[in-house]
Amino acid sequence: MTETWHLMALAALTGIGLAGAGMPAYLTWAKGHGWGQVVREEGPQQHLSKAGTPTMGGLVLILSGLLASFWWPVSSVEMWIFRLVVLSGAALGFVDDISKVLKRRNLGLKARHKLAVQGFVGLLLGIYLVATRQPAGIALPWIGFVGGAWLVMAVTLLVTAGSINAVNLTDGLDGLAAGTSIPALLAMAFICISSGHPELAVGACGLVGACLGFLWFNAYPARVFMGDTGSLSLGAALACMALLSGSEFWLVLVGGVFVIETLSVIIQVVYFKLTGGKRVFRMSPIHHHFELGGLHEVQVTARFTVCGVVLAIVSVLLYCGVL
Amino acid sequence: MTETWHLMALAALTGIGLAGAGMPAYLTWAKGHGWGQVVREEGPQQHLSKAGTPTMGGLVLILSGLLASFWWPVSSVEMWIFRLVVLSGAALGFVDDISKVLKRRNLGLKARHKLAVQGFVGLLLGIYLVATRQPAGIALPWIGFVGGAWLVMAVTLLVTAGSINAVNLTDGLDGLAAGTSIPALLAMAFICISSGHPELAVGACGLVGACLGFLWFNAYPARVFMGDTGSLSLGAALACMALLSGSEFWLVLVGGVFVIETLSVIIQVVYFKLTGGKRVFRMSPIHHHFELGGLHEVQVTARFTVCGVVLAIVSVLLYCGVL
Numbered sequence: 001m002t003e004t005w006h007l008m009a010l011a012a013l014t015g016i017g018l019a020g021a022g023m024p025a026y027l028t029w030a031k032g033h034g035w036g037q038v039v040r041e042e043g044p045q046q047h048l049s050k051a052g053t054p055t056m057g058g059l060v061l062i063l064s065g066l067l068a069s070f071w072w073p074v075s076s077v078e079m080w081i082f083r084l085v086v087l088s089g090a091a092l093g094f095v096d097d098i099s100k101v102l103k104r105r106n107l108g109l110k111a112r113h114k115l116a117v118q119g120f121v122g123l124l125l126g127i128y129l130v131a132t133r134q135p136a137g138i139a140l141p142w143i144g145f146v147g148g149a150w151l152v153m154a155v156t157l158l159v160t161a162g163s164i165n166a167v168n169l170t171d172g173l174d175g176l177a178a179g180t181s182i183p184a185l186l187a188m189a190f191i192c193i194s195s196g197h198p199e200l201a202v203g204a205c206g207l208v209g210a211c212l213g214f215l216w217f218n219a220y221p222a223r224v225f226m227g228d229t230g231s232l233s234l235g236a237a238l239a240c241m242a243l244l245s246g247s248e249f250w251l252v253l254v255g256g257v258f259v260i261e262t263l264s265v266i267i268q269v270v271y272f273k274l275t276g277g278k279r280v281f282r283m284s285p286i287h288h289h290f291e292l293g294g295l296h297e298v299q300v301t302a303r304f305t306v307c308g309v310v311l312a313i314v315s316v317l318l319y320c321g322v323l
Numbered sequence: 324m325t326e327t328w329h330l331m332a333l334a335a336l337t338g339i340g341l342a343g344a345g346m347p348a349y350l351t352w353a354k355g356h357g358w359g360q361v362v363r364e365e366g367p368q369q370h371l372s373k374a375g376t377p378t379m380g381g382l383v384l385i386l387s388g389l390l391a392s393f394w395w396p397v398s399s400v401e402m403w404i405f406r407l408v409v410l411s412g413a414a415l416g417f418v419d420d421i422s423k424v425l426k427r428r429n430l431g432l433k434a435r436h437k438l439a440v441q442g443f444v445g446l447l448l449g450i451y452l453v454a455t456r457q458p459a460g461i462a463l464p465w466i467g468f469v470g471g472a473w474l475v476m477a478v479t480l481l482v483t484a485g486s487i488n489a490v491n492l493t494d495g496l497d498g499l500a501a502g503t504s505i506p507a508l509l510a511m512a513f514i515c516i517s518s519g520h521p522e523l524a525v526g527a528c529g530l531v532g533a534c535l536g537f538l539w540f541n542a543y544p545a546r547v548f549m550g551d552t553g554s555l556s557l558g559a560a561l562a563c564m565a566l567l568s569g570s571e572f573w574l575v576l577v578g579g580v581f582v583i584e585t586l587s588v589i590i591q592v593v594y595f596k597l598t599g600g601k602r603v604f605r606m607s608p609i610h611h612h613f614e615l616g617g618l619h620e621v622q623v624t625a626r627f628t629v630c631g632v633v634l635a636i637v638s639v640l641l642y643c644g645v646l
Binding site for chain 1: 332333335339498536621624626629633636640643
């Protein structure tokens with residue numbers, strides 16, 4: 001069999017090619033149907049000019065990435081689980097995006113409906129994990145193994161919903177979600193190889209390539225957005241890789257940028273309610289905080305991506321016991 | 324001994340850290356001394372606003388990258404050659420930059436003086452290669468080995484001067500030279516490992532990290548430029564890796580973006596002279612052609628970087644015989 005890294009490189013190349021070639025066709029189609037982004041009215045003022053940019057580019061991104069995963073030549077249950085989980089994220093995101101486009105408002109599905117679907121996907125993943133992990137439990141670095149089927153189930157639900165929503169929150173500046181997903185996916189690919197799941201690494205590299213092809217069009221000023229179709233699937237991909245490879249904890253570090261984006265929203269909302277109207281950040285998620293503080297959108301994207309690369313390298317070195 | 328990739332990861336991390344931490348100090352100092360960029364008057368109009376941005380950030384970039392290379396724990400002649408060649412590029416670039424700053428004109432050293440210094444570095448490298456390659460000659464993929472000490476010398480001079488000037492020409496948009504150097508350095512790192520020169524891969528990763536740390540400040544709108552200090556050294560690093568690992572031909576493909584930038588200048592100048600004033604491109608180097616064609620500076624940078632990643636993956640796969 002060909003070496004894993006050959007397949008990873010081929011998957012990445014295929015992802016770039018498919019996403020790069022498919023997007024212009026999608027853009028023509030989307031513009032013809034008036035599928036433009038509806039910008040939330042309470043966001044930064046300079047973002048109002050983004051209204052009308054075609055959204056749901058994540059459709060092309062995810063399909064390109066998934067097609068590229070077929071470089072993996074062996075039948076693999078976990079590869080199929082990965083593909084189906086990513087696809088379920090894309091389907092949920094698509095329903096959300098399309099309802100926004102059709103209603104012409106930046107309000108799609110209700111939050112509790114979205115969470116219910118994510119919980120359902122998490123439940124199925126959890127059942128698989130409880131059935132196949134011998135013994136069932138969660139491995140924590142420096143602490144050790146904590147057993148329990150219910151723990152596995154709870155962690156699976158938390159990681160799935162957490163990761164999906166965290167990447168979704170991060171998707172607010174041109175190139176940000178795709179740019180920060182690339183180092184995170186690569187680090188998880190590495191962890192998956194080290195833990196004996198090379199097929200997931202090939203799947204991740206397909207998505208990395210698709211993100212790069214997507215950035216061709218999504219770089220500032222974006223000509224297309226990924227929409228929830230893209231961000232929910234990328235979050236689902238990261239969660240799925242972490243869960244199948246038993247490295248749930250590491251996802252917190254690998255996806256540190258997404259974690260901080262999520263925490264910034266939680267802190268802002270909680271503080272706002274507790275103080276009856278005061279704010280910690282100029283605006284949440286935190287990328288808007290820096291933007292309103294005077295950094296250009298592109299600078300925030302570049303710096304968050306560099307942070308993502310640092311977290312990816314540190315995670316991998318810690319995982320392998322080098323640091 | 325620790326595995327090579329550990330050292331590569333550590334070098335990259337160190338490069339990011341040193342460049343990221345060193346740049347603010349340099350910026351304070353440079354602004355205090357009025358070391359701003361002098362923009363060439365015949366460039367795109369929108370670039371005139373870049374005047375006054377501190378330049379010579381390449382000084383911090385290169386020193387950070389070189390310091391990071393000291394993760395390589397073994398005494399190595401080729402690592403020292405690499406460091407000294409990169410440093411000679413930095414020294415030449417520094418003299419060029421500083422003379423521009425002091426004269427307050429976008430004209431530094433004379434072209435023939437720069438070429439003479441590059442030729443001198445190439446000559447020293449060539450002497451080392453002729454003395455150590457047994458037999459002396461050039462390996463061409465699909466064609467085979469072509470022998471001859473004079474051929475080695477000629478190719479060394481051509482590759483050294485070509486690579487240095489090609490990266491220099493590419494350095495014209497915020498984030499472009501650093502962004503496109505990253506995939507090229509990583510591909511050359513891979514080729515160096517495959518050909519038995521792991522120390523050069525560690526050196527390259529130090530520079531990759533330093534480029535990332537530099538991009539923190541160089542992302543659009545740039546707060547610092549690398550100047551010739553940076554671009555000449557990055558070109559020297561790529562040339563040195565290709566020559567020491569005997570993969571001169573591959574550099575043409577790995578550095579395809581730099582090659583195309585250079586060809587665009589040559590084509591423009593030759594066509595202009597032959598036709599008595601007609602142009603092929605709206606402006607050369609070709610990144611300005613796309614910019615004047617309506618793409619935003621950031622889009623050109625993103626797209627050229629994606630092209631660089633594609634070239635890097637294709638080169639590595641071809642080099643290993645997978646494609």
